[in-house]
Amino acid sequence: MPSVFIKTYGCQMNERDSEQVARDLQDRGHKLVSxxxxxxxxxxxxxxxxxxxxxxxxxxxxxxxxxxxxxxLLVLGYMGCMAQRLGESLKETSxxxxxxxxxQKFHRVADYVEEALRKREEAFALEDVTELGMAIQPILPIIxxxxxxxxxxxxxxxxxxxxxxxxxxxxxxxxxxxCTFCIVPTTRxxxxxxxxxxxxxxxxxxxxxxxREVTLLGQIVNLYGRHEFPKVGDRSPFVQxxxxxxxxxxxxxxxxxxxxxxxxxxxxxxxxARLPKLMEHVHLPLQSGSDRILKAMHRPYTAASFRKLxxxxxxxxxxxxxxxxxxxxxxxxxxxDYRASRDLSEELEFDGAFIFRxxxxxxxxxxxxxxxxxEEEKEIRxxxxxxxxxxxxxxxxxxxxxxxxxxxCEGPSRNDPNRLSGRTRTNKIVILEGGSRFHGEIFxxxxxxxxxxxxxxxxxxxxxx
Ligand code: SF4
Numbered sequence: 408m409p410s411v412f413i414k415t416y417g418c419q420m421n422e423r424d425s426e427q428v429a430r431d432l433q434d435r436g437h438k439l440v441s442x443x444x445x446x447x448x449x450x451x452x453x454x455x456x457x458x459x460x461x462x463x464x465x466x467x468x469x470x471x472x473x474x475x476x477x478x479x480l481l482v483l484g485y486m487g488c489m490a491q492r493l494g495e496s497l498k499e500t501s502x503x504x505x506x507x508x509x510x511q512k513f514h515r516v517a518d519y520v521e522e523a524l525r526k527r528e529e530a531f532a533l534e535d536v537t538e539l540g541m542a543i544q545p546i547l548p549i550i551x552x553x554x555x556x557x558x559x560x561x562x563x564x565x566x567x568x569x570x571x572x573x574x575x576x577x578x579x580x581x582x583x584x585x586c587t588f589c590i591v592p593t594t595r596x597x598x599x600x601x602x603x604x605x606x607x608x609x610x611x612x613x614x615x616x617x618x619r620e621v622t623l624l625g626q627i628v629n630l631y632g633r634h635e636f637p638k639v640g641d642r643s644p645f646v647q648x649x650x651x652x653x654x655x656x657x658x659x660x661x662x663x664x665x666x667x668x669x670x671x672x673x674x675x676x677x678x679x680a681r682l683p684k685l686m687e688h689v690h691l692p693l694q695s696g697s698d699r700i701l702k703a704m705h706r707p708y709t710a711a712s713f714r715k716l717x718x719x720x721x722x723x724x725x726x727x728x729x730x731x732x733x734x735x736x737x738x739x740x741x742x743x744d745y746r747a748s749r750d751l752s753e754e755l756e757f758d759g760a761f762i763f764r765x766x767x768x769x770x771x772x773x774x775x776x777x778x779x780x781x782e783e784e785k786e787i788r789x790x791x792x793x794x795x796x797x798x799x800x801x802x803x804x805x806x807x808x809x810x811x812x813x814x815x816c817e818g819p820s821r822n823d824p825n826r827l828s829g830r831t832r833t834n835k836i837v838i839l840e841g842g843s844r845f846h847g848e849i850f851x852x853x854x855x856x857x858x859x860x861x862x863x864x865x866x867x868x869x870x871x872x
Contacts, residue, residue, distance in 0.1 A: 574622070628665060762796065
């Protein structure tokens with residue numbers, strides 16, 4: 408059977424979608440390979456959040472074209488957000504591409520891949536094989552970016568990877584919030600949640616396969632199901648889902664990303680006090696500390712309400728880690744607006760933050776706003792804010808030195824396969840020495856040192872159990 412290589416750009420949702428496609432292809436007998444040079448099918452799962460991400464994927468596809476000289480049957484495809492956004496126009500940008508499959512059609516990729524393989528074989532049979540260059544002729548590409556009702560329910564079965572202890576679990580697709588800088592509502596469509604019982608069923612299957620931690624995924628994950636499923640008592644559909652997952656025996660840790668500050672009502676804040684399997688980490692996108700800019704971004708909260716929410720979360724679960732996303736250089740951001748983001752970041756002492764220089768995205772209201780800042784101004788603010796958030800992240804890591812931390816060991820460290828890597832309940836990476844018997848285990852380590860982004864634990868102390 409043909410072999411497939413999938414390259415994923417962007418967020419965890421994309422990783423999860425790629426896993427689903429990989430699983431579907433594997434179920435049909437295709438072999439997954441880790442090198443593009445060995446593949447008969449190469450799929451790029453793309454991201455549209457920043458222009459640079461799109462350029463990278465298009466550049467990559469351009470480079471892949473040369474592989475077709477060696478393998479004339481090679482199928483090349485785009486899927487995901489950029490495929491959704493640019494659709495037909497990719498025929499012009501990447502004329503050698505066979506597939507363009509949008510965000511509501513991941514479950515159809517396996518069919519389309521097989522169709523494209525057939526088309527390539529037919530085209531090859533008709534070509535004059537002695538003719539140099541015949542191998543790179545395009546076939547009529549398959550393009551499907553149409554919306555499909557119920558597509559959120561098709562991202563469900565995982566590709567079981569041996570010895571993995573953590574998994575992403577997609578609970579919803581799309582977003583109705585329409586932040587003025589964001590392309591996601593265009594690329595992912597309107598909010599659609601999967602039924603609770605289906606998600607719980609998938610989580611049970613994951614646990615049967617050795618998974619101990621799940622991360623629930625959605626563009627605005629904590630607003631899950633708000634249009635489809637009723638509240639029960641004062642509990643939102645998302646809190647009902649957390650309650651149901653918490654009941655699963657063998658599931659030890661629950662995380663979720665990315666939430667919207669608006670989705671943190673009292674019932675969810677209280678979960679951190681009453682559900683011990685809910686890990687003490689929240690990624691809470693601030694985006695700006697200026698009320699004026701928040702309004703222009705169409706983010707319906709204020710700096711004061713965000714500050715209160717962080718306080719409430721920290722009161723509900725002392726020691727909870729809070730990380731964030733902040734955009735600098737949004738159109739019209741004055742020095743005073745920027746200061747407000749900087750001051751709030753200093754005050755709230757985040758455990759980590761992603762700082763983004765505002766990047767214009769076509770088809771978004773912010774791209775049309777008049778007062779666009781220069782790249783130079785954005786870069787100055789970016790570097791300055793990075794120094795603030797990196798300093799607080801370092802302080803948080805240093806504060807862990809000498810403490811005992813519960814970790815889930817995820818396997819060999821990426822940077823040093825001779826050592827192990829795990830995550831604390833607060834989502835900090837810990838590197839430690841040890842053998843394979845620790846894989847997938849939850850245990851305490853003593854933190855002995857910290858670098859700028861990583862903790863180091865002492866396995867000797869743990870081994871003294
Ligand atoms: S809530 Fe998130 S995904 Fe939705 S529009 Fe805003 S930034 Fe984009």
